[in-house]
Amino acid sequence: MAVIDLSMPELNGLEATRRIRQSLPDTEVLIFTMHESEELIREVLGAGARGYLLKSDAVRQLIPAVESLSQKKPYFAGRVSEVLLDGFLKGGQVTLEGPAAERLTSREREVVQLLAEGNSNKQIARLLDLSVKTVETHRTAAMRKLELNSLPDLVRYAVRMQIIQA
Template sequence: MSRIRVLIADDHPVFRYGLRALLMAEATTMEVVGEATSGEEVTTLAAQALPDVILMDVNMPGLNGIEATRRILAATPQVGILMLTMFDDDESVFAAMRAGARGYLLKGAEGDETIRAITGVSKGEAIFSPTIARRLIGYFGKPPKNPQITHPFPELTEREREILTLIAQGYTNPAIAERLVLSPKTVRNHVSTIFSKLQVAGRAEAIIRARDAGLTKET
């Protein structure tokens, strides 16, 4: 039986080392075919190495893991992408699902759980850590929202619309981070995702789109 070809994408060298060691211990069934430290790098390596599974961090320098997932699957839809991250908030989970990721695992997962998840994703299964699974059950167990309420840019998450509204109001990224009590890196990642979803070239075009849609009121 052929080994599962795994590509690791994470900007933390210690975490990459731990993953590599874990996978090397499973050398009879798994093979590390490359490591990437950014979204741009993993997108390039995915096309070159043709892995079966990519272990993808959500937050990386430059292109974030969500957008990298979207681009990779547009070019090679057969690849299974397993998000491996510290973030378990609803926005990150559902953004990963919308991008096409097959699974979402927290970085605190045990080695055996990680191996099982990689194996499952390689077979086309949808894999979620117990914490994430409980979140999904809780989310889908909520009563539906008022169907009469519509929002501009339905492709954006609630947080992304909030940030886009602040951009339209003239807030800078540091000001948005301070107002929403988020890290500057998280805001940059959100802004990058917003631009990608709206297919705009930059901040000025995003502001025009937002103001045309009426996103100028306080959130």
């Protein structure tokens, strides 16, 4: 079992969840975070998390969440349950809606996070072992999908969507 916060530097919890589930598919992932953004909840579930717990609920729900996942049962409380129910009522699936409906790839999201954290294209290329041109391509694709025109817009998006903390 892995207990992961969404707000980790360099490798965010969403990408960590994807990598864990890809490398170790039997590993149960519990997201333990202060973020309750509907889009993040949907993305984390899509990445393979089987539990989602807000830090504000930790005192009374952390042990039940860990016990549930250790028995291979999902654990969702409060707001997450509402998102799941809404998705079901809208046609049986959990989907993104709105202008950012075209999802970012995991690499695009990683580049967005690193840019919003203040890294340059060159620094990101070094961190991710990519060429600067490839980083620029991911940045451009993310900004196009999100309909953003500048780096400050991208940073505001990252803060609003809780990819980074302000």
